[in-house]
Amino acid sequence: MTLHDVVDALNAHQRFLVTTHQNPDGDAVGSLLAMAHLLRAELDKYVVAVLPDPVAKRYRFLPGLNTLVLPRIAGKQGPFDALVTLDVSSPTRIGGVNDLIKPGMTRINIDHHVTNPRSDDVCWVNTEASATSEMVVDIYRELGAIPTPDVATALYTGILTDTGQFAFPSTTAKTLHAAAELVEQGAAHEQVALETYRKTEAKNVRALGQVISRMQLFDDDSFAISWVSHDELDVDHEGFVNTMLDIDTVEIAALIRPLDSGQWKLSMRSAGMVDVAELAKNVAGGGHPLAAGGTLKAADINSALASVTEMCLKALTSARG
Numbered sequence: 001m002t003l004h005d006v007v008d009a010l011n012a013h014q015r016f017l018v019t020t021h022q023n024p025d026g027d028a029v030g031s032l033l034a035m036a037h038l039l040r041a042e043l044d045k046y047v048v049a050v051l052p053d054p055v056a057k058r059y060r061f062l063p064g065l066n067t068l069v070l071p072r073i074a075g076k077q078g079p080f081d082a083l084v085t086l087d088v089s090s091p092t093r094i095g096g097v098n099d100l101i102k103p104g105m106t107r108i109n110i111d112h113h114v115t116n117p118r119s120d121d122v123c124w125v126n127t128e129a130s131a132t133s134e135m136v137v138d139i140y141r142e143l144g145a146i147p148t149p150d151v152a153t154a155l156y157t158g159i160l161t162d163t164g165q166f167a168f169p170s171t172t173a174k175t176l177h178a179a180a181e182l183v184e185q186g187a188a189h190e191q192v193a194l195e196t197y198r199k200t201e202a203k204n205v206r207a208l209g210q211v212i213s214r215m216q217l218f219d220d221d222s223f224a225i226s227w228v229s230h231d232e233l234d235v236d237h238e239g240f241v242n243t244m245l246d247i248d249t250v251e252i253a254a255l256i257r258p259l260d261s262g263q264w265k266l267s268m269r270s271a272g273m274v275d276v277a278e279l280a281k282n283v284a285g286g287g288h289p290l291a292a293g294g295t296l297k298a299a300d301i302n303s304a305l306a307s308v309t310e311m312c313l314k315a316l317t318s319a320r321g
């Protein structure tokens, strides 16, 4: 399915529930805000934009965040005839929003993850796109709609963060054109860079220090692993795993943190030799070849570390042939 199928489906419905994935990142929030605005202001639809989880502090500067609601509130604002999911690689990733889906609602999915099973009624999955926000720029263009400065800021944030500040190989000339267009449309690019990448609280920097001091390196320093402790769960750990990948010898970096369910959340990054999206399938997860994650069961942190280490070292051995 293509962009046109999505545009047709957006035109064909009236009452939309729009959402994104749990633990929303910049692309999730940016594409959600932009899609909600498009439906509401350009297509004159009824729209409730719902977040499965609250937004991390670094994204709280985004204009329009006060228009987003949590599932408990959204449940009182139906009925809906369509669900739009943005940046959602699998229907299981929308948490409490799942409870708001009623029979008969058309499910529309707009995403760029290679592991997307394309199981929704209308799916547009463009794995060439650097970010779902880049795909939403295409939808605006297709509909002849021009993002407001606030929407441009949201979409620019999605592209900047999903490309690692235009550094990941997913960054294409088209990505940079889209970003340039958003800056022309009024995206506050300086503020986005400052808020998402530079300003941070003291506790986050302290926790990064702790996590890095616990890091273990294996296999000639090609595999790095560490964990976030229970006491550090209130910190913004989004960039921690990337710091380990910055080590010049590291091919895979892995970070584990405890979940309320008693399970463990695993985040992985690859320097290129190993496809971590493939590895993530072993832990009920998914993502991109160079950035993926999942969830595992383990009795304690040591057994979680041991099983992830074993899985990653095996993958490195087989990648080297």
Ligand SMILES: [Mn+2]
Binding pocket: 027, 028, 087, 112, 130, 131, 132, 162
């Ligand atoms: Mn994304």
